[in-house]
Amino acid sequence: DAGITQSPRHKVTETGTPVTLRCHQTENHRYMYWYRQDPGHGLRLIHYSYGVKDTDKGEVSDGYSVSRSKTEDFLLTLESATSSQTSVYFCAISELVGYTFGSGTRLTVV
Amino acid sequence: DQQVKQNSPSLSVQEGRISILNCDYxxxxxxxxxxxxxxxxxxxxxxxxxxxxxxxNEDGRFTVFLNKSAKHLSLHIVPSQPGDSAVYFCAARTLIQxxxxxxxxxxxxxTINP
Structure with a gap:
C-alpha cells in the first residue's frame, strides 16, 4: 500500500459553494496529481505538483485551484462549484513508471 | 483532441478464453x-x-503488445477469469521537467462470463 488517502470519500454540495478535497500521502513523494474521471472521457489531469508550493495546470484546470504547503498534503479547491464539476476525483502519486492512485472522492454538485 | 483512444466501450468474453483490449494513440x-x-x-x-x-511485455496472464508504426497497443489476458471483470484504461506517458x-x-x- 502506497499510503495515499483521499477525503472525503463522498460529498454533495450546492452550486456556487467552495469545496476542498484533500489528498494525503505518507511516503514523501515529490510529485502529486489530481485527475477527474467522467464517462466517455477516461481520466483527465486537473493540476499537478512537483514540490511544496510548486504546482502547474493540467488539461482541465478551469474552475479549480490547488495548494501544497506540505509534502504530504495536496489540496484541490473548487472555487465556486458547478454541476459540470460533478465527477469522481482521484489523487495520485508518482512511482518509477506510472502512478499509484487514491480511492477517489465522489463529488455531486446539486 | 483525444491523444489516446479506446474505441470499444465494452467487451464480453467467456471465462477461460482470451480477452483482447485495444488502444490507439x-x-x-x-x-x-x-x-x-x-x-x-x-x-x-x-x-x-x-x-x-x-x-x-509479459507478466503472468497479461501481455501487452506495442505496434509503433500503427500507433497501437493491445492488452491480452489469457485465460480470462471472473475477477478480471473491471474497467481497463490504457495510458501514455510523457516526462515534463x-x-x-x-x-x-x-x-x-x-465482462467475463462463466
Missing part, C-alpha cells in the same frame, strides 16, 4: 504505455507497462 513522443484496471468504488490500479522501445504526465483513454468495460 497519436503522439509519437510518448515513452511508456501503461494499462490500469479499475473496480467500482476503487482507484485505478497499475497492471502492466511497456517501454516505447519494446514491442512486447521530471514530472510524469499520463494521458488516459476512455476505458473499456470487460
Amino acid at each position: 497519436t503522439n509519437s513522443m510518448f515513452d511508456y504505455f501503461l494499462w490500469y484496471k479499475k473496480y467500482p468504488a476503487e482507484g485505478p490500479t497499475f497492471l502492466i507497462s511497456i517501454s516505447s522501445i519494446k514491442d512486447k 521530471g514530472a510524469q504526465k499520463l494521458v488516459f483513454g476512455q476505458g473499456t468495460r470487460l
